[in-house]
Amino acid sequence: MDNKEFKARWHQLRGLLKGLWGELSGNDIDFIDGQRERLVGKLQEKYNLSEKEAQRKVDELSDHL
Template structure:
């Protein structure tokens, strides 16, 4: 599975993203619209972590979605 599936099914994945990263608002999720780079940026912003950490966290989350 590649990230395109997440983008294409964003409405379904939004709930799972919100479970993992509860500090993201519904407005954040609507703005992200499935785009991975925007998700990384919002996670960095909300949680105060570096880009590499956000990327790893997303990779781990994504791996559990398979």
């Protein structure tokens, strides 16, 4: 899923994110606002992941949808 499609599906993703990554707060999800790179950054910050690992997790989410 590219950035444009990710943004288009943001309302669907919002609910999933909290269930998948409970460390993300409502403010985090508001900040992400459908921007894939922001999600990668927040996963790095909250879960102490490398950029590559956070990107892989976002890619897996995208592939699942």
